[in-house]
Amino acid sequence: MGRCIAGGVDVVQFREKDLDDRTLVARATLVQRVCAAAGVPFVLNDRPDLASAMGADGVHVGQDDMSAIEARAVIGEVAILGLSTHAPGELAAAVGDGNMVVPAPVDYLSAGPVVATPTKPGRPGTGPGYVAHAVRTSPWPVWVTGGVDPDSVGPLVESGARHFVVVRWLVGADDPEGAARALRRRIDELVADRSG
Numbered sequence: 231m232g233r234c235i236a237g238g239v240d241v242v243q244f245r246e247k248d249l250d251d252r253t254l255v256a257r258a259t260l261v262q263r264v265c266a267a268a269g270v271p272f273v274l275n276d277r278p279d280l281a282s283a284m285g286a287d288g289v290h291v292g293q294d295d296m297s298a299i300e301a302r303a304v305i306g307e308v309a310i311l312g313l314s315t316h317a318p319g320e321l322a323a324a325v326g327d328g329n330m331v332v333p334a335p336v337d338y339l340s341a342g343p344v345v346a347t348p349t350k351p352g353r354p355g356t357g358p359g360y361v362a363h364a365v366r367t368s369p370w371p372v373w374v375t376g377g378v379d380p381d382s383v384g385p386l387v388e389s390g391a392r393h394f395v396v397v398r399w400l401v402g403a404d405d406p407e408g409a410a411r412a413l414r415r416r417i418d419e420l421v422a423d424r425s426g
Contacts, residue, residue: 237410245275278304298334343376365390
């Protein structure tokens with residue numbers, strides 16, 4: 231993970247779905263130390279209670295986890311709070327409607343997975359159209375999930391995405407630092423081209 235950070239990763243989320251609490255905290259604490267030494271925010275997945283107890287920089291919750299309102303109450307106002315969305319209805323519920331529905335108390339949303347991915351088994355891909363919709367609709371930054379690599383990132387940047395969640399491209403690489411650097415370079419080039 232330190233090599234990924236050296237290559238340009240600027241936020242780390244620890245996501246382990248099948249660990250008991252003791253093992254999860256032990257492993258997450260190691261990741262948190264590496265992140266703290268590098269000055270990179272550490273976000274724990276799914277568990278606001280453990281994120282708060284560990285002093286994590288934030289927590290990310292999904293549609294089947296504790297609600298964003300409940301998670302914010304657990305982690306406090308300062309910690310980062312992210313929420314997964316996979317469809318326009320979930321996005322609309324998070325954003326609120328300006329009348330009766332209050333926006334979720336989050337700092338960012340994720341949109342995807344753009345393509346089906348083993349990290350989200352059974353969930354179909356949303357396609358880049360959902361990314362574009364999320365970027366247009368969300369008042370918060372949108373992080374794109376699912377199949378992000380240097381070859382796939384172009385249409386996502388064209389859809390308005392500027393933040394990307396990357397798992398397989400990095401963890402499956404023989405050279406994680408080089409893989410992170412290549413992806414970061416490609417994103418920066420594409421964003422600069424669209425801004426220029």
